[in-house]
Amino acid sequence: MTLQTVWCFLWGLLWAVYLMTDGFDLGIGMLLPFLGRDETRRRTMVHAMGPLWNGNEVWLLTAGGVTFAAFPAVYAAMFSALYAPLMLILFALIVRGIAVEFRDKVDSPGWRALWDRVLLVGSLLPILLLGVAFANLFRGLLLDQSGYHGTLISLLNPYGLAGGVLFVLMATLHGALWLAAKTSGDLQREAAACAGKTWVALLIVAVIFLAATWFDTPLYRNYLAQPVLFLVPLLAVAALLATRVFLAQGKLWPAWGASAVTIVAVTFFGVIGLFPNMLMSRTDPSASLTALNASSSPLTLTIMLTVVAIFVPLVLIYQGWAYRLFAGQVTEEEAAAGEGY
Amino acid sequence: MDVLLLSRLQFAAATYFHFLFVPVTLGLSIFIAVMETLYVRRGDEVYRRAARFWGKLFLINFAVGVVTGITLEFQFGTNWARYSAYVGDVFGSLLAIEATAAFFLESTFIGVWAFGWRKLSPKAHAFAAWMVALGTNLSALWILTANGWMQHPVGYVIRNGRAELADFLPVITNPTALLKIAHTLSGAYVQMAFLVAGISAYHLLRKQHEDLFGKSFRAALAIGLIFAFVQLGEGHMHAMEVARTQPTKLAALESHWRTGTHAPIFVFAWPDEAAGRNAVELLPLPSLLSILSFGRPDAEVRGLGDFPATDRPPVLITFGAFRLMVGLGMYFIAITALGNLLVWRGWLARYPLFLKVMLWSIPLPYLANALGWTVAEVGRQPWIVYGLMRTSDAVSAIDATQVAMTLVGFVILYSLLGLTGFWLGIRAAVAGPEPAVSGDGAAPSSADAKGGPA
Numbered sequence: 001m002t003l004q005t006v007w008c009f010l011w012g013l014l015w016a017v018y019l020m021t022d023g024f025d026l027g028i029g030m031l032l033p034f035l036g037r038d039e040t041r042r043r044t045m046v047h048a049m050g051p052l053w054n055g056n057e058v059w060l061l062t063a064g065g066v067t068f069a070a071f072p073a074v075y076a077a078m079f080s081a082l083y084a085p086l087m088l089i090l091f092a093l094i095v096r097g098i099a100v101e102f103r104d105k106v107d108s109p110g111w112r113a114l115w116d117r118v119l120l121v122g123s124l125l126p127i128l129l130l131g132v133a134f135a136n137l138f139r140g141l142l143l144d145q146s147g148y149h150g151t152l153i154s155l156l157n158p159y160g161l162a163g164g165v166l167f168v169l170m171a172t173l174h175g176a177l178w179l180a181a182k183t184s185g186d187l188q189r190e191a192a193a194c195a196g197k198t199w200v201a202l203l204i205v206a207v208i209f210l211a212a213t214w215f216d217t218p219l220y221r222n223y224l225a226q227p228v229l230f231l232v233p234l235l236a237v238a239a240l241l242a243t244r245v246f247l248a249q250g251k252l253w254p255a256w257g258a259s260a261v262t263i264v265a266v267t268f269f270g271v272i273g274l275f276p277n278m279l280m281s282r283t284d285p286s287a288s289l290t291a292l293n294a295s296s297s298p299l300t301l302t303i304m305l306t307v308v309a310i311f312v313p314l315v316l317i318y319q320g321w322a323y324r325l326f327a328g329q330v331t332e333e334e335a336a337a338g339e340g341y
Numbered sequence: 342m343d344v345l346l347l348s349r350l351q352f353a354a355a356t357y358f359h360f361l362f363v364p365v366t367l368g369l370s371i372f373i374a375v376m377e378t379l380y381v382r383r384g385d386e387v388y389r390r391a392a393r394f395w396g397k398l399f400l401i402n403f404a405v406g407v408v409t410g411i412t413l414e415f416q417f418g419t420n421w422a423r424y425s426a427y428v429g430d431v432f433g434s435l436l437a438i439e440a441t442a443a444f445f446l447e448s449t450f451i452g453v454w455a456f457g458w459r460k461l462s463p464k465a466h467a468f469a470a471w472m473v474a475l476g477t478n479l480s481a482l483w484i485l486t487a488n489g490w491m492q493h494p495v496g497y498v499i500r501n502g503r504a505e506l507a508d509f510l511p512v513i514t515n516p517t518a519l520l521k522i523a524h525t526l527s528g529a530y531v532q533m534a535f536l537v538a539g540i541s542a543y544h545l546l547r548k549q550h551e552d553l554f555g556k557s558f559r560a561a562l563a564i565g566l567i568f569a570f571v572q573l574g575e576g577h578m579h580a581m582e583v584a585r586t587q588p589t590k591l592a593a594l595e596s597h598w599r600t601g602t603h604a605p606i607f608v609f610a611w612p613d614e615a616a617g618r619n620a621v622e623l624l625p626l627p628s629l630l631s632i633l634s635f636g637r638p639d640a641e642v643r644g645l646g647d648f649p650a651t652d653r654p655p656v657l658i659t660f661g662a663f664r665l666m667v668g669l670g671m672y673f674i675a676i677t678a679l680g681n682l683l684v685w686r687g688w689l690a691r692y693p694l695f696l697k698v699m700l701w702s703i704p705l706p707y708l709a710n711a712l713g714w715t716v717a718e719v720g721r722q723p724w725i726v727y728g729l730m731r732t733s734d735a736v737s738a739i740d741a742t743q744v745a746m747t748l749v750g751f752v753i754l755y756s757l758l759g760l761t762g763f764w765l766g767i768r769a770a771v772a773g774p775e776p777a778v779s780g781d782g783a784a785p786s787s788a789d790a791k792g793g794p795a
Contacts, residue, residue, distance in 0.1 A: 051456035054407070055449035056441060064414055065437035072429020072503075079418025079425075080737040086419055087747045091754060094408040097757060101404035103766050147738055296430045297505040304434050309443040318472075319449050326452075327461060339456050341400050 008278065010308065013200070014066055014218075014269030016264040018059035019130070019167075020174075023263055024256075025053040028176015029096060029123025030115055030168070035179065035190055040332050042116060046100060048182040048333040051326045053100060055319055057093070069304050072293035074278045081141060081148035081279075085129045085155060092129075096122030101341040127171045128164040132156065135163020135209075136268050138217045140282030159216045165210045169174045169202040170266065173243070174277045177279040181252035186328050192247060195255070199244050206240065218280075219273030229272055236265035294315035346734045347422040347744040351489055351751055353718075355412055357565035357711055358755045360404035362762065364710055367481055367526060369399045369472035372560070377467035378513055386777055389463070390539035391553050392470070394774035395537065399767055403451060405762040407765025409613065409755070412612035414440075424725055428557060430505045430594035431497050433489055437552075440482035480694045481529070482522055489518025491726050492717065493586040504729065519588055520579045521717075527568040527575060528713055530671055534565030538680070539703035540770045550773055558699075559684050566677035572650030572670050576635065584634035584642070589652060590720035593659040595630055604630035612656040654722040662715040669709040675700060 036042035068075040079086055095118045103115035118156050130156055139159050142150040176195035180188050210233065213219050223229045239261035274280060279289040285289035297303060373392045380388035414436055417425045425433070450472035457466055473509060496511035497504040507513070541558035543552050584591045589599075596619055597613040608624035628638035637640070645653050676698065683689045688695075725732040 025530045033384065045388065045648075047452045048651070051452035054452050058409075058445045059412060061411055061444060062437065062440040064418075065433070065440040068414075068418065068429055068433030069432075069437035069446065072433050073426050075429060076422035076424075076426035079415060080420070083419050083737075083739055085742050086415060090412045090415055091750060092413065094758070097408040098404055098761075101400065102761065105401070105769075106546050107403060125647075145414070181406065263516035297500075299509070300430050300434050300506045303506070303509050304437060307441060308437050311445075315441070315445045315449070318443070322449050322453050326456065326577075337459075339458055341404065341455050 001324040003305070004291045004295045005276075006305065007066075007295065007301055008271070008275060011063070011070065011278070011328055012057060014063040015271075016267035017054075019170075019267055020068025020260045020263045020276055021056035021059055021195055022053065023047045023171040024174045024178040026096075026123040026127045027171040028179060029099075029119045029125075029175075029177055030172055031179065031191075031194065031278070032123075033157065035176075036116070037195060040336065041187060042112070043104070044183060044330055044332050045179060046103065046119075047330050048179055050100065050340050051092060054324065055096075055322065056096070060093075065137075066304070066308075070296055071278060071289075071291065071294050072296060073334065074289050076139075077148070077289055078279050079145075080091060081143065081150070082133055082136075082155075085133050089126045089129050089133075092122045092125035094122075098128070104132055104261065104340065106339055112120055127167050132160045132163035134167070134267075134270060135160045137278075137280065138163070138274060139220055140217070140280040140288075142283055142303070143279070143287045144282035144284040145287050159212050162205065162209050162212055165197065166202075166205050166266075168196060170259075170263055173198040173202055174256070174263065175255040177243070177247070177252060177259050181256050182330050184331070188252075192250075192252070195247055196244075199247070200241075205242065206237075213273075217273070219270065222273055222275060232272055233269045236269055236308050237261055239275040240267055284304065285307060342745065344420075344739060344741045344744055345733055347741060347748055349732070349747045351420060351744060352416055354716065354748070354751055355409065355416065358759060359406060359409040359413060360710060360714060361707060361759070362402045362409070363612050364529030364532040364706075365402045365536055365581070366399060366477055366662050367403070367408050367529040368564075369395055369537075370411035370470070371476045371530075371651055372401060372533060372537065372564075374467065374474045376599075377463070379471045379736055381463050382468050387553050390774045391557055391779060394763050395557070397769045398536075398540075400451075400455060401762055401766050401769065405758055407448070409758075412751075420737050420739070421725070421735050422737035422739075424501065424730065427730060427735070428494075428497075428504045428726060430503060430779065431494075432490060434506070435512070436484055437603060437621075439480055439487075442478035443476050443483055445476070448481055450476060454782040463561070478526065480527060484632045485522045485525055486515065488515060488717070489515050489521045491548035492521065492721060492728050493517035493582075494726050497744075504726075517582055520575065520582050523575050524572065524579050524645065524713070527571045528706070528710045530568040531565055531572065531769070532566065533712055534561045534675070534677070535699070535703055535706045537561035538565060539700045543770070544694060544773055546696050546700070553694065553774055560781040562677055562680040562684060565673065566681050569670065569673035569677055573674065574673075576670065577665075581634060581636070586642045587721065588717075589645065589654055590727075591634060591661065592643060592648075593654045593656045593720050594663045594716065596656055596660040597630060597642060598646045599644040600641065600647045602631060602639045604634075604644075606630045607635070610660070612660060614653075614656050617650070633644070652723065654720050659716055659720040662712040662719070666709050666712040669712070670703055673709070675705065 013142075028045055031047060032042060036045055047090065067078070099122055100113040101117035103119070136155050136157075139157070141148060142154060173195055176191050176198055179191035180195060195250050197273040239258045243255050243262060246258055276290040276292050277288050278291055278294060281287040296304075300330075373395050376388045376392040376395065379385070380392065383606055394586040416459045430681060440759060450469045453461070454466065454469040454473055461469065462779065490512060494504070494507060496508045496514050498507040537557050538561035541554040541561060544554040545558060580591070582595070583594070595606055596610045598618050603604065605625035605627050606629040607619070607627065609621065610619045610623070613620035630642050631638050632641040634640065680695065683692060683695060723731050723733065725735040
């Protein structure tokens, strides 16, 4: 029981860290056509995430791998049920990665314009669909004893779409704040202004989403049973407000940090609300897969816990070091110098 | 077409494609780290330029290799849900460990490496290169341990209607997996060596950057010979392990139908799978199969005829792929041995033909590695986990139309990516290294701008 609970928490944490880290990469990709007025600009923007995006993306792989290792039945049912959106996410992430690494390989405006378009689509699609997928997990899928009965269209219900828009806006804000903190001059000013506007939109969508969650999902059940848990959604709201305050004061890194806390708290808001469900059925509660009935054996969970306890802190240390190494502001000269992929 | 066939085609397409790029990164990461270490130790600018030049090719391969690897991990869940649910307790943990313990290392330090040329001291940069090499190779180790378990499952019990982990130690010390790791890594290093040798040969033929490419060429020839030779002995041990653990695969490797002692190998054979025998068998080498499989001429080697047709792998594909792979392996030994002889005697300049042969040999290890995976995976059929779960029982209960669409998507996307990747790779290889500089951004020194002292 405790081991499975710990793993469900870790599962949520890995998704949260993925969204918190790669979230700003995807945000920058989506902002490229809006803030990337000229090639120097666009180059600087890509450079702002260049050294880090690869390592960030591994959190997704780890979240997937841990789902496989700790909750194989969830991994099997979830990924085959969400076949179409997941494949679209993977295709998009493939071209996103290639776009970042190939755009500067040929010195031609047409070549770069092509990859910049690919980068936009490859950034927008994964975060949109991840939002749709998570919202549908919160809402429950059309799952019964005979299997899954939904389609891509049935996932695009109003609540699912609201989740998609929420994730897109969270990532856009996160990316804009990262850009503002990492750049200088006009680009910094415009990125900060963009973050301010995105923040308003995000606030509106977040309120709608939280309200819709009340009506369209059973997530609040756990919160009503244990009111102390309301601290998590409250933290999300507080962090979102703090983001705006820091931004107004020109404290850009704290603003980015507050945005990161928002993303983590929103993810946990969902995971805690679902618990012990991981893949919840909307139609037949007995078909729901939970952390208790879909987990690996205690031996596997113990071994994996040991592995995670050793390696994740290690990863945090060297990724933290890499983040510090590249924490300085990207100058246009530096971006133009051609360091990178 | 049904979900099973479509899913198999999709996984095959994704894996073959992934593994066109991965072997080069496995080998080249170490090659680059060695070059950077030599630069730190000897201070000769040529090593730094070599690291940067081969680094460009590494990054292109890395980019395509990584993004295509991610889809593989998720495909177990999307297309092989019943497999994932049945063996996830054992198999899933190996993939999760790969991500946590290896892939993070590789992916974090590749960013540091690519963007850190000015930010880091040469020493720290060489360290980053070693971390990339370590992460890349550890990554292969865990994935191959997972594949080794599919070839020869150990350390599990059937409980709660699935395969559960009983003991982790046998899983990570599985002899099949260890042999597979040695075999795959050696194959990867051969592929890297032929790529480096071939590209170096291209520039040596044009007499440009002879210092850099001369060094690279000689190193690659030595690496190629060592690992082609390792493959010979290791491949033999690997085959003996297959004889012990996967009798149907072994029989298919040699198209061996009749159980018996003193089993021969036929120099030429052609299987007739429907009839359950060979249509053509010429020039038997007496007892050779018994000796190679079990070390004794009187050892009994079980033939495919001993197994029901439903338990046999596709024989012609397995047999043909195996023969071609072994033939290519012999060629790799011969040509690298000749190359090292030419280098040793200082005769390289006299035989430009040899350089041309090395240039045109670049694709051959790519082919050999693809054939090797064909032998391993087709030869394991009809099992997804040998003796434990059939491939036909492993597939997801999903709509075939979806899979057909994603399969088409994969083929189109990967073809475009592959063409772009190879085009960029060839372009970077032909362009050669950046001009030699003394210090960062200073004027080119005359030493190696064009040619330089050989």
